[in-house]
Amino acid sequence: MFFFFLGLLFIYLDIFYFIEKMFFFMNSCLFFYVILFDWMSLMFVSFVFLISSMILFYSMEYMNFDFNKIRFLILMNLFIMFMMFLIFSPNLISILLGWDGLGMVSFCLVIFYQNKKSYSSGFVTVILNRMGDLFIILSLIWMLNFGSWNFIFLNYFMNYDYLSLIIFMIMLASLTKSAQIPFSSWLPLAMAAPTPVSSLVHSSTLVTAGIYLMIRFNEVFLNFEFLNLLIIISCLTMFMSGFNAIFEFDLKKIIAFSTLSQMSFMFMILCLGKIEMCFFYLLMHALFKSMMFLSSGILILNMNNNQDIRKMGGLINYLPFTSLIFMFTLMSLCGFPFFCSFYSKDLIFEYFLMVDINLFFFFFFFFSFLFTFFYSIRVIYYLMIMNFSMNNYLMIIKFESKILISSMILISFIMMFFGSFFMWLLFYKFDLIFLEFKIKILSMLILFFSIWFFFELNNFLFSMNYSFSLFKFFFFGMMWNLLFVKVNFFLNNFVFFGFFASKVVEIGWTEHNLSSGILCLFKSVMISSQNFFLNSYKVYTLVFFLWFLIIFMYNF
Known part of the structure; x- marks a missing residue:
């Protein structure tokens, strides 16, 4: 309620507060931590706190008979904390802190039941979310050349080419977090998490982080040619998710496809330049999707x-x-x-x-x-x-x-x-x-x-x-084969690569050369130094003084 009425005050007075604290600077690059209080961030965080408080109250009864309910409540509070970091951040460093934290905690919550299905779903979820983190890190590295990570100053010190590359990276990161094509397969798989997690993820935290980031970048994003690409992606995702929801029989997956469709709906209206409409629908969607x-x-x-x-x-x-x-x-x-x-x-x-x-x-x-x-x-x-x-x-x-x-x-x-x-x-x-x-x-x-x-x-x-279920296994009923391709690619190729890396690195030639070889090198060095300092100290001292005496006599 405090954040909500504070947001009303900020709307009425038309003000915002931009708070930054410089930790240190290195080679003309300033390391700031920045917080932006405006009506949009305050209103959104009030909705996040309202929905998450009701979900935590709901979880006390829903997860009452679970052995790990304390761990569950701690993870849910961490989830809310990282989302708050993301909401109040106009700085890519603090955005990355909340962005990466959301991906990490979502993985822990998806694999909460610790069975094979939840593990495979969590694996696909965390890999696709790490791709979004990669795009954020690339844009952060590119902005390092210009001395600041505050995207609120992007218009003032960058030319068109540099700015377009950064906006393209941030758009790809938003597509991964909001599960647009071709990163859509993790959203129905995340239904392996407990139902309160799904309610929090799909209403106001993880999935909405991508569209919220694009709303924050709207002043620089709407001036580029990526709008045509984004509106095509959002149209295809909306059509695909709505069509799959018709042929799905799992109740939670139907709601997941509904979330995917509504996220595409928000991206579409964002591409038309209506930022307030998009934010308004984001708040209303958080209310009814959590319920x-x-x-x-x-x-x-x-x-x-x-x-x-x-x-x-x-x-x-x-x-x-x-x-x-x-x-x-x-x-x-x-x-x-x-x-x-x-x-x-x-x-x-x-x-x-x-x-x-x-x-x-x-x-x-x-x-x-x-x-x-x-x-x-x-x-x-x-x-x-x-x-x-x-x-x-x-x-x-x-x-x-x-x-x-x-x-x-x-x-x-x-x-x-x-x-x-x-x-x-x-x-x-x-x-x-x-x-x-x-x-x-x-x-x-x-x-x-x-x-x-x-x-x-x-x-x-x-x-x-029977015929309806049979149709589900065709192209249009399997998320246009995105689910099949992504799950097989990530679960087979990445697991195979991990097995190969463990053989070569941990128990293979690399381990033999880097651990045993270095150990033998250090052992020989220690034995030599031990012989020098303990056994032959007097001989070496005598040789040193003889050498010093010869030099002295020669100079004399």
């Missing part, structure tokens, strides 16, 4: 840790409050009127219809919007409307504790009733949108069309689970 994961965690817990939506159904009769919140989050995801996402998503959709955009981009944007409605209605049908089977009847536990419910009430209340408040708060200087009435109601027409199309298609395809 989506928390409510799905209760559903999975009650289904005896089953995540297959085909084995669910009729849950609104057993878990009414959780099912209601889950349906509200899906309605907010779709941009249903008067929910929090409606004020941001409908605004972005209308602005997208106004701008002069390529027909290729409009095609992908329109169908990705349709896919969002489609997989949301599919999840509601499978979880709430579909009749439950006997398997389901035997598995259900009917467990809704007070801690799990109370941890979701506050964010659910904000999600449902505060969308208009945040809209008038962030857009006090508003752009007018002029559209015809038939274009204005196009988003609602898409929603009703997707509902009708789903129930028509359900009679033919969705009841035939």
